[in-house]
Amino acid sequence: MRAGHIRWGLLLVGLALALPAQADLSRRRSDVVEVVQKVSPAVVYIGTEQEVESRFRGRARSPLEEFFGQGMAEPETRQRIQGLGSGAIIDASGIIVTNDHVIRGASAIHVVLADGRTFDAEVVGSDANNDLAVLKVNAKQPLPTAKLGTSSDLMIGETVVAIGSPFGLSKTVTAGVVSATGRTFRADDRVYNDFLQTDAAINPGNSGGPLLNVDGEIIGINTAIYANGQGIGFAIPADKVRRIVEELTRFGKVRPAWVGMDTTNLPAQVAARLGWDRTYGAVVTNVEPDSPASQAGVQRGDVVAELGGSRIQDAEDFDSRVRGYPARSVFPLVLFRAGSSRTVQVTPIEFPARLLENLAWERLGLRVKENKNGMAISAVRPGSAASEIGLESGDVLLRINNQPVPTADTFREGLLTARRGRSVLLLVRRGRYAYHLTLPFEGQRL
Numbered sequence: 001m002r003a004g005h006i007r008w009g010l011l012l013v014g015l016a017l018a019l020p021a022q023a024d025l026s027r028r029r030s031d032v033v034e035v036v037q038k039v040s041p042a043v044v045y046i047g048t049e050q051e052v053e054s055r056f057r058g059r060a061r062s063p064l065e066e067f068f069g070q071g072m073a074e075p076e077t078r079q080r081i082q083g084l085g086s087g088a089i090i091d092a093s094g095i096i097v098t099n100d101h102v103i104r105g106a107s108a109i110h111v112v113l114a115d116g117r118t119f120d121a122e123v124v125g126s127d128a129n130n131d132l133a134v135l136k137v138n139a140k141q142p143l144p145t146a147k148l149g150t151s152s153d154l155m156i157g158e159t160v161v162a163i164g165s166p167f168g169l170s171k172t173v174t175a176g177v178v179s180a181t182g183r184t185f186r187a188d189d190r191v192y193n194d195f196l197q198t199d200a201a202i203n204p205g206n207s208g209g210p211l212l213n214v215d216g217e218i219i220g221i222n223t224a225i226y227a228n229g230q231g232i233g234f235a236i237p238a239d240k241v242r243r244i245v246e247e248l249t250r251f252g253k254v255r256p257a258w259v260g261m262d263t264t265n266l267p268a269q270v271a272a273r274l275g276w277d278r279t280y281g282a283v284v285t286n287v288e289p290d291s292p293a294s295q296a297g298v299q300r301g302d303v304v305a306e307l308g309g310s311r312i313q314d315a316e317d318f319d320s321r322v323r324g325y326p327a328r329s330v331f332p333l334v335l336f337r338a339g340s341s342r343t344v345q346v347t348p349i350e351f352p353a354r355l356l357e358n359l360a361w362e363r364l365g366l367r368v369k370e371n372k373n374g375m376a377i378s379a380v381r382p383g384s385a386a387s388e389i390g391l392e393s394g395d396v397l398l399r400i401n402n403q404p405v406p407t408a409d410t411f412r413e414g415l416l417t418a419r420r421g422r423s424v425l426l427l428v429r430r431g432r433y434a435y436h437l438t439l440p441f442e443g444q445r446l
Contacts (some may be wrong), residue, residue, distance in 0.1 A: 031214040032175050035161045038216040041114045041144035042090075043163045043209060045170045046098055046121075046135075048083040048106035086164035086209030087111070087135065088218060090245070092142035094119075096135040097245055098208030099223050100126045103133050111137050114144075114171065125248030129323055129417070131192065131223050132236060133208075134248045146210055148245075149217025151196065151237035152309060154178050162200040162222055162233075164209030176200030176231070182310045183234060184317060185224070193320040194310060195234040196220045202233030213237040240324050241306075247326040255327040256416040257348035260291020261298055263315040275339050276303045282315040296344040298335065305341065308332035322348065351416050360415060363441045364424070368397060370408045373429075385439050391428065398434060399427035 085102030089095070096111065103109055109121040119137035126133035137143075155178065162174045177197040184193040198211060202222050211220035220235030247254045263282035270283060284302045287294050304312050308331045309319045325331050327350045334343050351359075360366050365384025368375045375397045380387045397405055402413035402422060418424045423440045 032161055032173070034216060035212050035216045036163065036173050039146045039210065039212055040163060040171060040173075042088055042146040043114060043171070044087045044089060044096060045112040045165045046085045046087050046096075046102055046208060047110045047112070048085070048103055049108040049110075050081045050083065050105050051107050062205055063117040078426065084165060084168050084205050085207045086205065086222070088146045088208075088210040088221070089143050090145060090148050090218070092145050094137040094139050094143055095124070095249070095338065096131050097221060097241060098135060099221065100128050100131045100133045101223075101419035102208045102332075103135070104128070108133065111135065112170070124392060125252040125254075127248060127254045128243050130236065130240065132221065132241060132244045132248070134245055146212075147217045148242055149213060149215070149219050149238050151181075151219050151239045154181055154196070154213075154219060154237075156180065159211045159214050160198055160200055160219065161214075162198070162206060162209060163212070164202075164206035164222060166201075166203035166205040168205055172206075174201040179232070181237070184313070185232055186235060186318070191226070192234075194237065194240065194308075194324060195223070196237050198235060199231035200233060201231070202235075204235075208375065229262065243324070243326060243329050255350050256413065257322060257325055257327045257329075258294045258351040258416075259322060259346055259348045260288035260289070263304055263318050265314045266303065271303075274301065274303055274336070276336055278305070280311050281305050281315050281336070282312055282318045292346050292348055293384050296346045297334070297342075298333070298344065298346070299337065301337070303336040304333060305336050307331060351412075356412055356415070359419060363419065364439060365442065366391065366397075368411060370411075374398060374406045375408070375411045385442065389437060389439065391437075392430075394430075396429045397426060398423075398429055401425050403428075 022445055041197045083102065083106070085089055085098055087096045087098035090097055103123060103126065107157045109123070111121045119139065120139045121135040124134040124136050130165060139246060157177050160178055164172060166172050178196060179199050180197040180223045183195045183197045187193065196211065199210065202225050209222050210218040211222055213219050219238045221241055222233065222235045224234045244254060264285050266276065266281050266283050274283070282302045284298060284300050284304060287298055287300055301422070306312060307318065312318045312321065325348055327348055329443060330345050330347045332343050333346050334341055357367070365381035365386035366377055367379040369378045373396050377391060377393055377395045377397065379393060380391050397411065399405060401418045403414045404419070405411040407415045419441070423438050426437045426439060428435050
């Protein structure tokens with residue numbers, strides 16, 4: 001009996017020692033832990049390969065080369081550059097969302113799942129303006145997914161979790177808060193707008209990975225870090241991601257949207273005359289007849305206060321924000337007119353073909369036609385900047401803002417993408433030589 005009592009006593013002591021450990025483990029299971037365990041299987045590592053040509057300069061030069069100097073061409077060699085990033089599986093069939101800059105120029109893309117499985121990926125579509133890309137991998141079985149949530153109801157200060165592969169360290173988790181919404185910043189000669197800001201650590205390799213709320217829903221796609229700051233990262237909000245991903249999945253690209261209205265910045269004296277007492281907003285200077293803006297009731301002289309639920313800071317902000325809405329996707333516009341505010345619904349459409357020729361003629365001073373050499377200039381408008389700079393009929397346009405335009409379709413896309421800028425960079429060939437020229441965009445911004 002005594003031995004039995006001793007065994008029971010030891011058993012009770014063991015249970016007593018084990019219970020606090022279990023209780024502590026339960027207490028330590030925070031929202032962040034729950035999110036990580038729930039979503040990690042759907043976060044992937046993305047490795048890319050890119051082949052580039054370079055001049056080989058490591059060898060000694062022959063006397064002949066020394067004599068002729070730079071007249072002798074350096075031999076070319078091919079180098080393979082590797083890149084890395086992150087992504088999130090949003091559909092069990094193998095659809096993955098990541099950043100455009102993660103896969104841009106890649107000759108091969110490899111996706112590694114959390115369980116170690118590796119797949120070759122193909123690009124479904126990508127969009128540099130919004131820095132988003134959609135990939136597809138072919139798996140024999142359904143893959144784990146992360147739910148794409150909403151970003152319109154985010155609260156400043158709410159907890160967020162970032163999962164990715166910073167510096168190639170896969171399955172890295174960082175946590176923080178939503179620091180701000182509607183942020184605009186410049187990177188790689190582009191202006192990105194309407195981004196989320198977070199202090200969750202985001203480093204190279206995190207790009208394309210998900211930013212999650214405590215429910216484990218994707219509320220943003222991590223895309224950039226602020227080079228000169230600590231704890232400042234940016235993510236593409238989920239609502240924009242949803243719009244762009246749908247467009248890329250259906251069409252392979254984002255169809256340029258057109259609303260048919262121009263805006264300009266709002267100086268204090270103009271704002272005072274209009275009765276607008278705020279420091280933000282843009283004023284409408286032109287509305288194209290029968291355009292989406294006209295049909296929605298937008299009028300010249302209206303102050304554009306908000307788009308899609310966020311304030312419009314200035315005309316550039318308005319133009320950038322419109323680019324985040326593909327054709328046929330409705331957005332609300334808050335206007336101030338005659339002392340009161342009103343909300344209208346605008347449905348952008350694809351740029352009308354009837355206006356394309358006018359756009360090139362009025363804004364660039366050029367008419368072009370497709371031939372065997374590419375897009376040849378057929379006419380130059382007298383008095384235009386193109387005429388003053390010396391462009392002539394017969395010159396061939398090779399690129400618009402570094403985008404090749406060998407066909408009428410690519411010329412159209414390049415012109416539509418560039419049309420909202422104040423100037424455009426052209427690569428023009430005349431005879432055997434090619435020249436870079438910068439032309440100001442003239443007239444109204446269609």
